[in-house]
Amino acid sequence: MAAGGEARLVMRGVSKAFGATRALRDVSLDVQGGEVSALVGENGAGKSTLMKVLSGAIKADKGTIELEGRAYRPGNPLQARREGVAMIYQELSLAEHLTVEENIVLGVEPTRFGLLRRQEIRRKTREVLRHFEHPEIRPDVKVGQLSTAARQLVEIARALAGECKVLILDEPTSSLTQRDIQTLFALIERLKEQGLAIIYISHFLEEVKQIADRVVVLRDGATVGERERAELETNDIITLMVGRELEELYPRSPRRPGETILSLRGLSGQTKPIDVDLELRRGEVLGIAGLVGAGRTELMRAIFGLDSVQHGEVKIGTYSGPASPWRRWRQGAGYLSENRKDEGLAVSLSIADNVTLSRLPRLISPSRQAKASRRWIDRLGIRCQEPYQPVADLSGGNQQKVAFARLLYHDVDVWLLDEPTRGIDVAAKAVIYRLIDELTCGDTERAPRAVLMVSSYLPELLGICDRIAIMCRGRLGPARPVVELSEHQLMCEAVG
């Protein structure tokens, strides 16, 4: 242990119920200063609720929390921040039209006689920003002009501007590139050395292994295990998380690739992709690896008619003509967006509406619509009360299953999946991997389907794909059989 002595933060017997659901059951947690404690668990395991209790967003029903030996009961997030507990949410909460320094002092602006003390603000900002060696971040730059990674750093800077004792990071890397992740980790290391207690929430176990000194596993609202850095093992953690052995996370039934169903010839978009050739056959899963920003999403969007094609040809089945999403659906292709909330789903609409939206009859019978979606709700194990429930009510993993259900309902042949498992828990991932395997195997009733899948998570690509191609700076490399590839090699080529 880094900093000896008593724990910075001590939680004892914290419980919280929402109606009949017991979100937290008697949770105890010790967080040391100068240490990174990772909190892992499936979606719905209670991580978010626990952190909301800590950051003052909700109140616990039972239990005590002590911060540096004193009782800690924040009434709201601002109060929590004043006491030294700051939380960085998955969705960043910066004012885009304000500058970096204005954001950093937002809510705690130093004033004299009601006037802003600009010198003081600038001094404070510089003081905080000295931890951050990032070329984009300068005090007078508007946050709206910064990249996602830089914004996240600003958000952390804002937390540090107050007297921060405990910093909570919720899925901080979900939208970062590999390089930005390393920058972030370097920062976390430095903050740790300064004695800050850091709570790190993540789905990415590889990252957790890299950064955490301790891992605490939550399941069904209770802590089920704790491991020190030295004794960390992925399988062990996964077993704790799901409560059973995950024998085969990546199932791979024998697949028989059939005829070519999607082919790209010299496909170029506005800036990306550049001159892409590709052949996708029935009964195979073709993975596209690469860094965020390499043009993988742009490639998918160009194929699906969401972005305009400058040169080249997309051929689906026997069809190669003008493209629009409407045409693509009709030709038997479906696209799963990487951005569930802003593009993939209309979260204020019901599950039934979201599932059936791409293929509605002219006249609609709401009960038939519900019946059709109930079939996929059962098949995918979507946890919900009824098909009329708004998608916004569901957890991330279940929302993603709804997005999948749309493609199933439409019964498409070409599955274009963009980051299909981003931000969802292991159990939901397992469902999706199994589904992809079943689709590409086909059965007596249905010919095997073809899956083109973009992912930043290399173990997943290596686990379920038959072939993988690497995208780098808008260009797509050749698709090679997965047996010839390794994670190390893929990473080397992606950054090349």
Next chain:
Amino acid sequence: MKKPDVASLLKIFGPMLGLLAIYVFFLIVGPSSFASGRNLETILRQTAIVGTAALGMTMVIISGGIDLSVGSLVALSTVVIALLLESIGLNAAPAALAGIGIGALCGVLTGVLIVGLRVAPFIITLGMMLFVRGLAKGLAGEQKVDAPLSSLNHLLATLRPEQKWMLLPMGVWLMILCAFFIAGMLRYTRLGRHIFAIGSNAETARLCGVAVGRVKVIVYAFSGAFAGLAGLMQFSRLTVGDPTVAVGLELDVIAAVVIGGGSLSGGEGTILGTMVGALIMSVIRSGCSQMGLPNWVQEIVTAAIIVIAVALDRLRHRRMA
């Protein structure tokens, strides 16, 4: 729905309860004349214009847009109808259709501009509001246009004794019929679902192959057509074409939709709610004037109702989240 929870029940019946409460309030404190069946008919007649225009506005607001040109379109429609009856000597029915048609045409133009120029609906319809008002004044030569009496004038008139079997004037029936039609359209047709989808998340709609642009044009065309129909009803009451009538009417129309649970951020709203919203405003107007309260009291009460309705709706949302 299998198990409607408290929140969704509140959404459906909230505005209705409000209407009932306000009506009962005036029954108790108001003069006996308020309770008469005749007064009920008057309230409905007064609701017809705002209510009809609000049908189109509900569609627009569900789709995530707004239409500020409604009041001007009502005026244009009265002018066009009066001109056709007077100077060309057209029959009542074709003149009425022309009034609705000119509204629909302007609506199509609005929609095409919004989609084509990718400018916010607020700006485009603000422009259309001024443009159409100008057009109406120009066509009318900046004065009222007299028109010969025709069957159109009976549309919203008090029923004569021999018409009692109709219970309500034609115009009111027309509004009710249209309301059923649009409510059914929103719930049971693909177009209706697409309108909700666009308002809820236009990107998702596009990804799912919804022709977002086309649906928007259709929505504004409906809004224009219903404004034209509201203009026909306005003409029926005025018996002249008046280019300066219905200034600010669009705000009453928007208020009706919003009181009825429509959300200005799109994806939400019901025809039933909108109708109730329009009725609430008429009941307040009628109740206040029968109690001899001055106009400004009505306005303040209506203002309070709008804010309370929306605040309650927000509260319901927060409960759900």
